[in-house]
Amino acid sequence: MAGLTLRGIGKTFGDTAVLNNIDLDIADGEFLTLVGPSGCGKSTLLRIIAGLESQDRGSVSIGGTSVDHMRPHERRIAMVFQNYALYPHMSVFDNIALPLTMTRLSLFERLPLMRHLSLRRRRVMDEIAREVRVVAEQLRIETFFHRRPGQLSGGQRQRVALGRAMVRHPQAFLMDEPLSNLDAKLRVHMRGELTELHARLGATMVYVTHDQIEAMTMSDRLAVMDHGEILQLGTPADVYELPATIAVAQFIGSPAINLFPARVGSGGQIELLGRTLPIDVRNAPAPELTIGVRPEAMRIGGGPCTITCRLRRRENLGSESILHFDLVASPEVPVLCRIDNGMPIPEGEVTLAFEPRDCHVFDNNGRRIEVESRNAASRDVRRASEVR
Amino acid sequence: MTTVAAQITPLDAAPPASRQRWIERLAGLGFAAPAFILLVLTNLAPLAALAFLSFTNYELGALDFSFVGLKNFGTALQDPVIRRSVTNTLLYVAIVVPGGVLISLLVAILIHRRKRTRALYEVIYFLPVTSTLIAMATMWQFMLHPTLGLINQALKSLGFAEAAFLSEPRLVIPTLAAIGIWQLVGFNMVLFLAGLSAIPRDLYEAVDIDGASHPIDRFLKVTWPMLGPTTMFVTVTTFITAFKIFDTVAVMTRGGPGGASEVLLYAIYLEGFQYFHMSYAATLTLVFLAFTLVFSVLQTFILDRRVHY
Numbered sequence: 001m002a003g004l005t006l007r008g009i010g011k012t013f014g015d016t017a018v019l020n021n022i023d024l025d026i027a028d029g030e031f032l033t034l035v036g037p038s039g040c041g042k043s044t045l046l047r048i049i050a051g052l053e054s055q056d057r058g059s060v061s062i063g064g065t066s067v068d069h070m071r072p073h074e075r076r077i078a079m080v081f082q083n084y085a086l087y088p089h090m091s092v093f094d095n096i097a098l099p100l101t102m103t104r105l106s107l108f109e110r111l112p113l114m115r116h117l118s119l120r121r122r123r124v125m126d127e128i129a130r131e132v133r134v135v136a137e138q139l140r141i142e143t144f145f146h147r148r149p150g151q152l153s154g155g156q157r158q159r160v161a162l163g164r165a166m167v168r169h170p171q172a173f174l175m176d177e178p179l180s181n182l183d184a185k186l187r188v189h190m191r192g193e194l195t196e197l198h199a200r201l202g203a204t205m206v207y208v209t210h211d212q213i214e215a216m217t218m219s220d221r222l223a224v225m226d227h228g229e230i231l232q233l234g235t236p237a238d239v240y241e242l243p244a245t246i247a248v249a250q251f252i253g254s255p256a257i258n259l260f261p262a263r264v265g266s267g268g269q270i271e272l273l274g275r276t277l278p279i280d281v282r283n284a285p286a287p288e289l290t291i292g293v294r295p296e297a298m299r300i301g302g303g304p305c306t307i308t309c310r311l312r313r314r315e316n317l318g319s320e321s322i323l324h325f326d327l328v329a330s331p332e333v334p335v336l337c338r339i340d341n342g343m344p345i346p347e348g349e350v351t352l353a354f355e356p357r358d359c360h361v362f363d364n365n366g367r368r369i370e371v372e373s374r375n376a377a378s379r380d381v382r383r384a385s386e387v388r
Numbered sequence: 389m390t391t392v393a394a395q396i397t398p399l400d401a402a403p404p405a406s407r408q409r410w411i412e413r414l415a416g417l418g419f420a421a422p423a424f425i426l427l428v429l430t431n432l433a434p435l436a437a438l439a440f441l442s443f444t445n446y447e448l449g450a451l452d453f454s455f456v457g458l459k460n461f462g463t464a465l466q467d468p469v470i471r472r473s474v475t476n477t478l479l480y481v482a483i484v485v486p487g488g489v490l491i492s493l494l495v496a497i498l499i500h501r502r503k504r505t506r507a508l509y510e511v512i513y514f515l516p517v518t519s520t521l522i523a524m525a526t527m528w529q530f531m532l533h534p535t536l537g538l539i540n541q542a543l544k545s546l547g548f549a550e551a552a553f554l555s556e557p558r559l560v561i562p563t564l565a566a567i568g569i570w571q572l573v574g575f576n577m578v579l580f581l582a583g584l585s586a587i588p589r590d591l592y593e594a595v596d597i598d599g600a601s602h603p604i605d606r607f608l609k610v611t612w613p614m615l616g617p618t619t620m621f622v623t624v625t626t627f628i629t630a631f632k633i634f635d636t637v638a639v640m641t642r643g644g645p646g647g648a649s650e651v652l653l654y655a656i657y658l659e660g661f662q663y664f665h666m667s668y669a670a671t672l673t674l675v676f677l678a679f680t681l682v683f684s685v686l687q688t689f690i691l692d693r694r695v696h697y
Contacts, residue, residue, distance in 0.1 A: 050593075050597060051597075052597075071601050072593075072596045072597045072601070073596065073597055073598065073601060077597070078597065079593075079594070079597050081590045081593070081594060083588065083590060085588070085590040085591050085594035086594075087594075087595075087609065087610070087613070088613075089614070089616070090613075098595075098598050098600075099597075099598040099599055102598055102605070107604065107605070110605065110608075111604075112608070164594075164598070
C-alpha cells in the first residue's frame with residue numbers, strides 16, 4: 001500500500017480544459033472519494049492516476065515515486081470499472097488469475113501451444129491458484145469459479161472485479177463508479193461491503209462517484225469537483241456542515257439545500273425579503289448575498305429568521321415527508337422542508353423558520369463567508385417552538 | 389331451459405376457451421401461410437424438382453424422359469472430370485478460406501485504429517467487392533500475361549523467373565485463389581471492422597492494467613476471443629463463396645489448361661448448358677449442395693463450441 005500525490009495536474013481535450021491544476025495528497029490507507037456532477041473531470045483524473053490517460057501538465061507519484069513515464073501495469077495499481085470489464089470468454093477463476101499469470105509467466109509461457117513446453121509453468125500456476133482461492137474466499141465467490149461472467153448477477157460480477165483487483169496486492173485501488181450499474185438495494189449492500197473491505201485491507205482507495213450518498217457514507221475524505229477543479233476537500237462532516245461554495249452546498253445533501261437571494265443591510269446585518277436577520281456580515285465583497293438553509297434545518301413556526309411560503313406538494317418518504325413550498329414574495333423560488341411524519345401538515349400560507357447558525361452565507365461569487373449570529377440561545381427557542 | 393338449449397345447439401355451447409384457442413391457431417396459421425407458401429415456391433419446390441430430375445435421363449429440349457434411378461450418381465462417381473473438379477474446388481477452398489479470413493482480419497486490425505485515413509483505406513479495400521469479377525478478370529488477364537503482364541515484369545526486374553500463371557497446371561488454381569482472396573478481403577474486412585468496433589474499450593484498459601500490454605497478449609486475451617462470433621460468420625460465408633467459384637474460371641481459363649482448373653460449378657454449367665445433360669447437371673448440383681451443407685454444418689458445430697457470445 002502507498003499514498004498518492006498529484007501535483008499541478010492539467011488536461012485539455014481539444015479546446016476544452018477538463019482538469020485545471022489539480023493538487024491532491026492521498027494518505028496511505030485512506031479512502032478518498034472524487035465526487036461531482038458528470039463531466040466534472042473526476043473520471044479523467046482517475047484515469048490519469050491509472051495511466052490510461054496521460055496528463056498535459058503536472059505529475060503523479062505513487063508511494064513517493066513518480067510514475068509519469070510508467071505504463072498502467074507498471075504502476076502496480078488496480079482498477080475496478082463501471083461495467084466491471086470482466087473478460088467474458090474466461091471463467092471467473094481465469095479472470096481473477098489473469099493479473100498474476102501476466103506478471104509471473106513469460107510471453108512464451110502464455111502462448112496457446114508453446115505453454116505446454118514450459119516445465120516451470122505448472123508450478124507457477126499452482127501457486128497462482130492458491131492465491132486466487134484466498135481472495136475468492138474473502139469475497140465468497142469460490143463457489144462459481146468455473147462460471148463465465150455472463151452467467152453471474154450484477155453483484156457477483158462486481159465481486160469478481162474486486163477479486164481481480166485484490167489478487168495482486170496493488171499499491172492502490174482505483175474505482176470508477178463501481179456501484180452505478182447495480183440496483184438500489186444491492187448498491188446499499190455493496191456500499192457496506194466495500195467499506196468493510198477497505199477497513200480489512202487497510203488499502204488506499206480512490207473512488208469516483210456522482211452519487212453524493214456514496215461519497216458521504218464511505219469516504220474518509222471527499223473531494224468535490226466541478227469544471228475540472230476541486231471545489232472542496234475535507235471529511236464528509238466538514239463538507240456537509242461548512243460547504244465552501246454554493247456549488248458544493250447544492251451538490252452535497254439530499255434533498256438539495258434551499259437558496260435565497262439576500263443582501264447586506266445598512267447595519268451590517270443580513271436582509272432577507274425585507275426582513276432583517278440577526279446575522280452580522282463583516283467581510284462581504286459586495287452587498288448581494290445568497291443564503292443557504294438545508295431542508296432539515298427548516299421547521300414550521302416562528303423564530304428569529306422566518307419566511308412566508310405556500311405549500312405546493314408533499315412527498316411522503318414513510319418516516320418523514322418533504323414539503324415543497326413556493327416563496328410567497330417570489331413564487332419562482334422553491335423551498336423544501338423536511339418534517340417527521342406525525343407532525344400536522346399545514347395548509348395555505350405558512351411561516352417557516354430557521355436558526356441563524358444554520359444559515360450558510362455565500363458572497364456574490366458563490367464563496368462561503370463567515371458570519372456571526374446575534375442570537376446565541378437559539379437552540380432553546382427551537383425546542384420551545386417544537387413543543388408548541 | 390338452458391340445458392335444453394345446449395342439447396339442441398351443441399356448437400354454441402362449446403366452452404369459449406377452447407373455441408378461442410381454435411381461432412388463435414387458425415389466425416396464426418393464416419399469418420404464417422404467405423411466408424410458408426413463398427418459401428415452398430422459391431426454395432423447396434425447385435429443390436424437389438432438382439432431386440426429381442436427378443433420377444431421370446431428361447435432356448434440355450427432349451420431349452420425354454424416363455426414370456433411371458441412381459444411374460446419374462454412379463456416373464458422377466466414375467467421371468474423371470467430376471473427380472478433378474471436386475479436388476480442384478477443394479484445393480481452391482483450402483487456399484481461399486484461411487487466406488480470405490486471416491488477411492481481412494489483419495487488414496481490419498491495421499486500419500481500425502486509424503482516424504483520418506480509415507475511410508480512405510476502407511474504400512480502397514472495398515473496391516474489388518463493388519466491381520464485377522467478370523470485368524476485373526480482364527484486368528487480371530492482362531496483369532498475369534506471361535510477358536507483358538505487370539506481375540511478370542515485376543518478377544523479372546526482381547531477378548525471378550517469369551511464370552505462366554494461367555497456363556501452368558500447377559499454378560492455375562493458386563492464381564485463381566489469389567484473385568478470389570483479393571475479391572473477398574474488402575467484404576470480410578468490413579465485417580471484422582464492425583466486430584472490432586463492438587469490443588468495449590474498457591476491456592483493453594483492464595488488460596492494460598492487468599499487465600497484458602504486449603500487442604500479442606492484447607490480441608490473444610481480448611481481440612481474438614471477442615471477435616469469435618464475427619470470425620465464425622466470416623469463415624462460413626467465405627467458405628460458401630469460395631465453393632461457388634465459377635466466374636474467373638469461365639472467363640479466364642475455361643477449365644484449362646488440360647482440365648487443371650475445372651471446378652464443380654463450371655462442370656455443372658458445362659453439363660447443363662453446353663451439353664444439355666439436364667438430369668446429370670441436376671445430380672451434380674445435388675452433390676454440390678450436399679458438400680456445402682455438410683461443411684457449413686460441421687464448421688458451425690465445431691466453431692460454435694469454441695466461440696463465446
